[in-house]
Amino acid sequence: MIRRAGLLTAVFLADPVLALDAALPASKAITIPHELPYLPAGPGRAAFVTNCMTCHSPNYVLNQPRFPRKTWKAEVNKMIKVYGAPIPEDQVDAITDYLVSFNGQETGEP
Numbered sequence: 855m856i857r858r859a860g861l862l863t864a865v866f867l868a869d870p871v872l873a874l875d876a877a878l879p880a881s882k883a884i885t886i887p888h889e890l891p892y893l894p895a896g897p898g899r900a901a902f903v904t905n906c907m908t909c910h911s912p913n914y915v916l917n918q919p920r921f922p923r924k925t926w927k928a929e930v931n932k933m934i935k936v937y938g939a940p941i942p943e944d945q946v947d948a949i950t951d952y953l954v955s956f957n958g959q960e961t962g963e964p
C-alpha cells in the first residue's frame with residue numbers, strides 16, 4: 855500500500871498539469887454562460903425550437919445574414935438531407951416562415 859502511494863506521488867509530481875491543479879485554490883470555479891439568445895415570438899417559433907436546437911445553438915441561425923426565403927428553405931432542407939436532422943416534412947414551411955420573419959427577406963439574392 856505504501857509502495858503504491860509512493861508511485862502515485864511520483865506520477866503526480868512528474869505531471870505538470872496535475873501539479874498545477876494542486877496549486878490552484880480548491881474553491882476556484884468558473885461559470886459558463888448558457889442563456890439562450892432572444893428568439894422573437896411568432897408563428898413557427900415552436901417548430902423552430904423543437905426541430906432546430908437539438909444539435910446546435912440558435913446562434914447558427916442568428917449569426918447569418920438576412921437570407922432570402924429560398925436560401926432559408928434550402929438551409930432547412932440541408933439540415934435534413936446532409937446532416938440527418940429528423941424534421942418532419944410538414945414542418946419545413948413553418949420553420950422557413952419563422953426564419954424569414956425575423957432574419958430574412960422574401961426575395962433577394964443569397
Ligand code: HEC
Pocket residue numbers: 902905906907908909910914915918929930932933937938939940941949953
Ligand atoms: C441533426 C443535427 C442538426 C439539426 C437538427 C439542425 N442542424 Fe443546423 N447544422 C448541423 C451541422 C452539423 C452544421 C454544421 C456545423 C459546422 O459546420 O460547424 C449545421 C449548421 C447550420 C447552419 C450554419 C450554416 C451551414 O449551412 O452550415 C445553420 C444556419 C443551421 N445549421 C440552421 C439550422 C436550422 C434552421 C435547423 C432546423 C431546421 C437546424 N440547423 C437543425 C446540424 C443540425
